[in-house]
Amino acid sequence: MADAVIVVALLLVAGSATVAVLVRDPVRQALVLAVLGVVLAVLFTAVQAPDVALSQLAVGGALTPLLLLLAVRKVKRRKGRER
Amino acid sequence: MNPRTRLGLVAVGGTGLAVLLVAASLRLPDFGGDSHPYGDRAVRESLARHTANTIASVNFDQRAFDTLGEMTILFAAVVGCVVLLRQTRDEHRARPEPADVAPPVRRYALIVLPIALATGLYVIAHGQLSPGGGFQGGVVAATALHLLSLGADYRALERIRPVGLYEVGDAVSASAYVVTGLAGLVGGTAFLANTLLPYGTFNTLSSGGTVPLLNAAVGMEVACAVVVLLARFLDQAVEIEEESGK
Numbered sequence: 001m002a003d004a005v006i007v008v009a010l011l012l013v014a015g016s017a018t019v020a021v022l023v024r025d026p027v028r029q030a031l032v033l034a035v036l037g038v039v040l041a042v043l044f045t046a047v048q049a050p051d052v053a054l055s056q057l058a059v060g061g062a063l064t065p066l067l068l069l070l071a072v073r074k075v076k077r078r079k080g081r082e083r
Numbered sequence: 084m085n086p087r088t089r090l091g092l093v094a095v096g097g098t099g100l101a102v103l104l105v106a107a108s109l110r111l112p113d114f115g116g117d118s119h120p121y122g123d124r125a126v127r128e129s130l131a132r133h134t135a136n137t138i139a140s141v142n143f144d145q146r147a148f149d150t151l152g153e154m155t156i157l158f159a160a161v162v163g164c165v166v167l168l169r170q171t172r173d174e175h176r177a178r179p180e181p182a183d184v185a186p187p188v189r190r191y192a193l194i195v196l197p198i199a200l201a202t203g204l205y206v207i208a209h210g211q212l213s214p215g216g217g218f219q220g221g222v223v224a225a226t227a228l229h230l231l232s233l234g235a236d237y238r239a240l241e242r243i244r245p246v247g248l249y250e251v252g253d254a255v256s257a258s259a260y261v262v263t264g265l266a267g268l269v270g271g272t273a274f275l276a277n278t279l280l281p282y283g284t285f286n287t288l289s290s291g292g293t294v295p296l297l298n299a300a301v302g303m304e305v306a307c308a309v310v311v312l313l314a315r316f317l318d319q320a321v322e323i324e325e326e327s328g329k
Binding site: 051059067078 | 206215223309313321324
């Protein structure tokens, strides 16, 4: 049973990581990264590492996508002014 | 270097890395086995020091010096960000326009904000007892504050977030970690050694000797660091504009 959860979590991680690489638009990439963060947190919980899962949830699920979105906004604003 | 040589170089490096990784993995203990030599020792040590969460014991007691290094890395990264993202001479600040937020989003943000903040503080405070600790709780608490820009507006966020104070807090808590370490040295044992304070009653908030102190210092450091980091990014994304004609 526990092995099944780990296998499913591993497949989800591989899937969302591949999508994160294939998506080219940075805004969508940020959202996919957030999903990847949550899925990784599930995987870490499944392999009995709740401490790491919490870090992953906070940093990968919230902080990294947020910083990415802010960076994208800055770049887009500059482009908008140049036009 | 033409693309072909570059590709060749990547292929050589990648193959080498793959071979080494596979060779190293083959010698690892089996997945899910019942022999954990390092785990057993770490658990024994953490029980001896009355720390219920073995991970906290590893982070803030057995490997407290490693954590000092990690904290310093975060501190240096934030200092670097502050320097890179500062307002330069050819930039000016524009007041951000109030943006429309859908009422359900606003309501949700205001309901979740206190819960998230309390969760963050709880995770910091219980680092030595249950999964979590200063780093995790610090990130949660710091990001929770930013829900205010959704729930109210950006200016309300700026009012509860005087960046200067958080920068000072960042430095103070980073020094608090070092000072706690030095206290161990002055107390007659070694830098960051957990021998100074009584270990307390197992599984209570004050148990674990210096573990809760170091944990709290890291919690404050991380929370301040994330607030400062996000403030600089928000400044650049929302307020700072280049002078026209540049």
